[in-house]
Amino acid sequence: MSYVDNAQASYEHAIERVPEGVRVYLPILPVMSLVGVFILYPIAQAIYSSFFDKDLLSPAEAEFVGLANYAEIWTSETIHQVLWNTFVWVAVGSIAAIVLGFLMGWLLYEKLPFTSVASAIVLIPWVLPRVVGASIWQFMFGGSQGIINELLVQLGVIDEYIVMLGSTDLSLWPPIVGMIWRLAPLFALLTLTSLQGIDEHLYEAARMDGATPWEQFRYITLPMMRYNLAIGFLLMLIYNIRNFSMVWVMTKGGPGVSSSTLPVMIYRTAFVDFNVGLASALSMLLFVVLLVFSYYYIQVYDKVQGEF
Amino acid sequence: MATDTQDPKSEFRKNQSWLYDTQSGTYVRKSLIGLLTLVVFTYVLFPLYWMVVTAFKTTAEIQQIPPTVFPEDPSLQGFRMVVMSSLQTSGYDAFFEQSFGWEISSAIDIDILTLILNSLKVAVGAGLIALVLGTGAAYVLSQREFRGKNAIMSLLLASLMFPGTAIMVPEWELISTLGLFNTHLALILIYGAMTSPFVVWLMKGFFDDFPDSIVEASRIDQCTPFETFWYVLVPMARNSLIASFIFAFLLAWNELVFALTLLDNSKFTVPPGLLTFVQGFNTQWNVVAAASIIISLPVLAGLAYIQQYFVQGLTGGAVKG
Known part of the structure; x- marks a missing residue:
């Protein structure tokens, strides 16, 4: 009897003692406990901590303060600025990434040769380690040697080199540009995949009926892609709102909070100011938004599963 | 849209806009698409190009204003410094000096x-x-x-x-x-x-x-x-x-x-x-770029x-x- 047979025999012996109805859950249990402990439990912990005045370095001396942390979010001007930054970031970043990504996907599908090689190259910004991508952009936007300053001077947009990452007025935008660069390829690939999934005969039939290219796009391409686009849209929102690395590498959220988004603010509150209570309350805010996005994500997902 | 016309092709043609119907329209369309492709893919690819180019520049060239688009004096200085620093921090410098007589010293600190x-x-x-x-x-x-x-x-x-x-x-x-x-x-x-x-x-x-x-x-x-x-x-x-x-x-x-x-x-x-290295004091970008390329390869x-x-x-x- 080989080792495998032996192990299997004892496995079967053990498995038969488990009641029939419970047996099916056994293979799922390890995954669920891992996810439960390291992802779901922390969420509960964050809810709890958000009602306390808690210092990161001396968590034992936490003091119950009720809704004081949430009240601070409600009143603090700094946090309002951060929330506004986050909104701008998500709105601009997502829309730009979607438009650009859609164009890229369409160009890859329709106009460019070597689609599979080209799409692999286009994907590089997305798979590159986050810190690497953000560092490149920091270098390009940064200080006196930045190529982007030189480019803007050459194009006549500005007269001389300006400080971008260290400026209160401008510092929000460079990370958004970097983030669009990272996310657009992902949307492009989604677009390409769903375009490839549409049956050519549909277009042929439409052309026979005299549909113009715009009509073909409007009445065939878009409806056929709607779930994929919806999933792409939600993924853009989710990736944008929970992004940390692009901002943190490029500006650390500063100067002041001029380029801070919610995740960066959570990090700064917890690990720079050591205010765990407020950071937890901010986490709850992020969590609720993510929950809404995820809810719609699952809805769309179920529709896709039902359809195909 | 759909009519009883005998020749669907002619009906199809009639529905096209100027952009699709005429010779000049075709040129406009083609050059617009070409321009669009150029802009979009420059945005995606230029930062990658910039990382590679930067990695092969010397420390002196990195500090030039305005920056050079092609490295004037391609060198492996960045990569060498990454490797040297790593060997030194890991304590292999003595080994290399004794066995091969290589002098390993580096001004930077990234292991x-x-x-x-x-x-x-x-x-x-x-x-x-x-x-x-x-x-x-x-x-x-x-x-x-x-x-x-x-x-x-x-x-x-x-x-x-x-x-x-x-x-x-x-x-x-x-x-x-x-x-x-x-x-x-x-x-x-x-x-x-x-x-x-x-x-x-x-x-x-x-x-x-x-x-x-x-x-x-x-x-x-x-x-x-x-x-x-x-x-x-x-x-x-x-x-x-x-x-x-x-x-x-x-x-x-x-x-x-x-x-x-x-x-x-x-x-x-x-x-x-x-x-930590990027945010450290006086970042040397050719070293950063070289290190970035090394850690991106598995990806x-x-x-x-x-x-x-x-x-x-x-x-x-x-x-x-």
């Missing part, structure tokens, strides 16, 4: 070798956990009907969305309570938890598409469900399994937030290590292998690539 080894340890650990736990769960979720199945699937899908920034503070508290602060085990477990739902969805997609007849045949040959899984499905799922592992590996290789908050400098993986190798699974993996299987 990329240790960072890579730490990242490898964490990423392989997390990948294996996700693979082993995820595949079994995926098989059951795909092949059986039972109470709470949809809830479990939705929960797993939702848990893909939260990790990272939304739970970094409570995660820090949890890891401190467990006494795992500043250990690689903490990261292995967290990354395992982050990636196993992903693997579940990806592998479930594979098992769903798996022809029933093969499972049926093995059942007729008196295989237990476990035997069917282990001797029939797993060997046939080889490619999907490798893809799943690579996904989990890449996530762990790239992750910044938990690595930054749960480790000290001494145990850093690649992302926080590079970050690019992985990408080439799993490209066909990419969309499916990213969307948790919702969109089949």
